[in-house]
Amino acid sequence: MAEKTKKPVSGATKAKKSSAKADTSAKGAAEPILLPEGYRPSEDEEFMNPMQLAYFRQKLEIWRAELLNEASETITDLSQENLHRPDQMDRAQIESNAAIDLRTRDRERKLLQKIEAALRRIEDGSYGYCVETDEPINLRRLEARPIASLSLHAQERHERMERIHRDD
Numbered sequence: 001m002a003e004k005t006k007k008p009v010s011g012a013t014k015a016k017k018s019s020a021k022a023d024t025s026a027k028g029a030a031e032p033i034l035l036p037e038g039y040r041p042s043e044d045e046e047f048m049n050p051m052q053l054a055y056f057r058q059k060l061e062i063w064r065a066e067l068l069n070e071a072s073e074t075i076t077d078l079s080q081e082n083l084h085r086p087d088q089m090d091r092a093q094i095e096s097n098a099a100i101d102l103r104t105r106d107r108e109r110k111l112l113q114k115i116e117a118a119l120r121r122i123e124d125g126s127y128g129y130c131v132e133t134d135e136p137i138n139l140r141r142l143e144a145r146p147i148a149s150l151s152l153h154a155q156e157r158h159e160r161m162e163r164i165h166r167d168d
Contacts, residue, residue, distance in 0.1 A: 041139050048128040048136075057122050059146050064115045067108045074101050114147040121149070130154050 033054035041052040078098055121127035128137055130151040137151050150158060 041143070043139060047139075052139075053122055053127065056127065056142060056146050057119065060115050060118055060122075063146070064112060064119075067112055067115075071105055071108065074105050077101070111147070117149070118147045132158075 033050050035051065035054055035058065039051065039055060041055055045052065078101065118127060128142060129135065130137055131149045132154045133151060135151050137148055141148050141152055148155070
């Protein structure tokens with residue numbers, strides 16, 4: 001009978017140990033790297049080292065939070081708009097502004113998808129490298145456009161091909 005009680009305990013102990021390993025590995029992966037104040041990636045460092053990845057992750061997450069905040073403000077504003085104004089010009093202006101806001105939010109929705117894709121590339125280790133050529137994307141380009149997935153040369157080729165095919 002003592003053996004029966006030992007089996008569940010040892011099984012529980014094994015489960016605890018394996019979950020403790022999972023927690024340790026999850027904590028190791030989730031521990032944020034503290035960036036020094038005013039840190040900027042430089043060409044002198046190893047490309048896409050943990051500091052650079054943390055910098056770009058932080059930059060993308062802040063950008064995503066700003067866009068989501070603006071979207072929720074737009075929803076609040078649109079739901080509070082009073083379209084029952086006596087003046088038709090006022091109503092037309094409100095509707096025009098709402099259409100512009102919605103068009104802007106749609107563009108930002110597409111941008112959010114690109115930000116999410118960039119964050120996934122950081123997680124899988126492919127961030128900072130061109131998806132077509134696998135060459136490193138210049139740090140200045142990533143600084144200006146952190147969602148960039150193409151090197152400058154690949155982007156130029158892509159845009160040339162778009163112009164050629166768009167004219168058809």
